[in-house]
Amino acid sequence: MDRVDQVMGMMFEAAVGAAQPATCLPPFLPxxxxxxxxxxxxxxxxxxxxxxxxxxxxxxxxxxxxxxxxxxxxxxxxxxxxxxxxxxxxxxxxxxxxxxxxxxxxxxxxxxxxxxxxxxxxxxxxxxxxxxxxxxxxxxxxxxxxxxxxxxxxxxxxxxxxxxxxxxxxxxxxxxxxxxxxxxxxxxxxxxxxxxxxxxxxxxxxxxxxxxxxxxxxxxxxxxxxxxxxxxxxxxxxxxxxxxxxxxxxxxTPQAALEAAAAAARAQGYAVHILGDAIEGEAREVARVMAGITQQIRRRAQPFAPPCVLLSGGETTVRVSGSGIGGRNVEFLLALALALDGLAGVHALAADTDGVDGAAEVAGAWIGPETLARARALGLDPRAMLEANDAHSFFAALGTQVRTGPTRTNVNDFRVIVIT
Structure with a gap:
């Protein structure tokens, strides 16, 4: 795991930490x-x-x-x-x-x-x-x-x-x-x-x-x-x-978790942009939109100049038609990797703050510019696995799953894209 992946992990930990009951509940107890x-x-x-x-x-x-x-x-x-x-x-x-x-x-x-x-x-x-x-x-x-x-x-x-x-x-x-x-x-x-x-x-x-x-x-x-x-x-x-x-x-709330993650990223010297805490839609369609924004930033420095971090939350959906488990965060991430097609300088992490994505005891996963090439070298077909709603198997084979166990909190999905 390189430094960018470590920073993404720190941001996710900050988001989950901000929503721990020991932190957020006592001020509201009557x-x-x-x-x-x-x-x-x-x-x-x-x-x-x-x-x-x-x-x-x-x-x-x-x-x-x-x-x-x-x-x-x-x-x-x-x-x-x-x-x-x-x-x-x-x-x-x-x-x-x-x-x-x-x-x-x-x-x-x-x-x-x-x-x-x-x-x-x-x-x-x-x-x-x-x-x-x-x-x-x-x-x-x-x-x-x-x-x-x-x-x-x-x-x-x-x-x-x-x-x-x-x-x-x-x-x-x-x-x-x-x-x-x-x-x-x-x-x-x-x-x-x-x-x-x-x-x-x-x-x-x-x-x-x-x-x-x-x-x-x-x-x-x-x-x-x-x-x-x-x-x-x-x-x-x-x-x-x-x-x-x-x-x-x-x-x-999801917004408070994103703000905690943003603070962690700024402490590492990144400019941070929160795109929204209530983003919905088909996971793979949201991924295509995020990929388009990312490509514009990476290639034309619009609407933000790299290096920067894009944060978002919400709850996407998956229309399950294949034989896979159908986790929405990993489905988003595999679709994002395909849309970016190995674009240099882009890393991303998507995970559920409760530690469970779909029916799998896995929070999510992360990708980098080398993800598709590594997968194909292992004999995987990324697009076929996306169509089968089998993204959990894809990231398990790559060894890039995010496993937290039960976090005992839940403030929805967490997505981060780092553009260098």
Missing amino acids: PEPAAGRLLVIGAGKASAEMARVAEAHYRRPLEGLVVTRYGHAVACAGVEVVEAAHPVPDAAGEAAAARMLQMVRGLGPQDTVLCLISGGGSALLALPAAGVSLEEKQAINRALLRSGATISEINCVRRHLSAIKGGRLGAACAPARLVTLLMSDVPGDAPADIASGPTVGDASTCADALALLERTGIAVSETIRSGLRAGRFESVKPGDPRLAAGEVHLVA
Whole structure:
């Protein structure tokens, strides 16, 4: 690994470090209540670490339940941590969600509920709506993830086929005081989209969810179709009086992570340009646009002069048609390498801040001017592997994967291009 690759690694570490619960959560934790219960609930890839930080913050023992991804649990003293499946829900997540919903019922106005939410909570907190089976939700989830739909569109469907998301968990907490602390992993940081908004009002409708299912051609049962058409699965709306006692705070965002990475790059003498924290679209199409910008900088010093760093975040999508795993960050990176075609002086890294890209336990990878030549010398066909959605295998063969293990945070994708 040369110096540029090391600098890219430092930037990624800075982005992940800025979003660690121990760093970003304490300033937003509410004062310890003078009376009543203090109950902790939550879901997401960072929720167990968030619960551990909360336990260290308060003098009194805490109680409650959080659900995190398999392999992302940490030991807590009083808050129970349950592991479940992501990105497709399983029975463990369903059972935990039912228990959590029951746990918050019957609270009074003197009680406080601290809800700790991070990305991944949509799948982890899986309690299907009445008339919908877990198997149906699993099948719809798989189809949505392969469809190329945006995370906002996917979560619209998830909210409307849920008995706990879309504000329903928040409504069940009433009349207790409800404080929701969010780590955003979605473009735009909309609270209703983070883990499908279990404690916040949802402005989208059953009609919106049905329109997406019809547009993507995803098959659903007549029970689901007629229920959406009739509005029987409607979510809790903004302004609902049951949510009136709720507070919502963003404690970590993709933008803050990018700014931390930018500071790390500037410390190494680079000019840094943040292109956006909410970039969406097909991963390979975003890569082509980024390649065009990079080529203009490298060849014509427009709109920025090299040496410089381009940073971006957001959540791209992959329309999976091949037999590969389909990680969006590595798909972006392989498409970028092909579009740059060995352009001198350009290195890039793309990775997911939670340490998991797609269904692989790999955060992402990095490329340089020699990437395609090295691959072909090994007998790999980069374009064929891209078409097969097999970028993880491509970068594994090159030995240029980024492996972090569970980071226990999640502020979406991180992309850096260094142009020298």
